[in-house]
Amino acid sequence: MSDYVYDADAIDERAFGGDAGMGHVATPGEIDISHGTILYLDDVTVSFDGFRALNKLSLAIDAGELRCIIGPNGAGKTTMMDVITGKTEPDSGKVFLGQTIDLTRMNEPEIARIGIGRKFQKPTVFEQHPVWENLELAMKTDKGWFASLRARLDRAAQARIEETLALIRLEGEARRPAGELSHGQKQRLEIGMLLMQQPALLLLDEPAAGMTDDETMQLADLLNHLRGTCSMMVVEHDMEFVAALAGEAGMVTVMAEGSVLAHGTLDTVKNDPNVIESYLGR
């Protein structure tokens, strides 16, 4: 997996299960990234009892990009992910996957199937099941790929599981019940489970929360490795983690009060007076 380079056609093929047909019901080419954009939000507003959690939010993510989103608590970051994944319906605005897929017309399971994977703050793994089985189950969830849990895995699927285990660095834990893993290991396992679905876009909401410094850097390594395999949007507070993901050239979006406050390299946004006042300086 680590030797994948970003290439629009290859992403289509992976996102839509060219090889082992893992999961997706979408037809090849359904996500049109011909203009280079995987996700596009325009003027999105969400109100809760008159309070605007999102206020004319507009942003776009390039296909293959790893975008970091930062911003104070209550800025609307999680609400934005709720809108993208179909959990919350916006009052107004556009939300598109690629050029043509209007996400506001789809429900949560449809959006998951078309290739948007979401990692919530708390890890949700099958605690009683071994690590290996967690990955196996994740591959099967959407389409009943095998008739029963006991069905023998074909070699391609086994290879995928092994590849993912190596990527999330849990090769040595394959037979352990997931419940015995450390917090950081569980988080990596859950990311592995999402990867088994071959998402085109992965949304991660504060994935480093509650991790030790070592675990945080291991997670940064993993996400950096995934670059080009899928597009990613990462919401995070830990600035060292953001620095490890964004590097010098990566784009960082700062949200505040439901819209974009600043956008640019980490260095640029860190020195933006508005950002210092509303977020970093506090």
Ligand code: ADP
């Ligand atoms: P962030 O993830 O940036 O911390 P959230 O998106 O969770 O921010 O929240 C943005 C604002 O919207 C907060 O003020 C929060 O209290 C409010 N909010 C979020 N979800 C709901 C909801 N379901 N009902 C009412 N208010 C909500």
Ligand code: MG
């Ligand atoms: Mg949040």
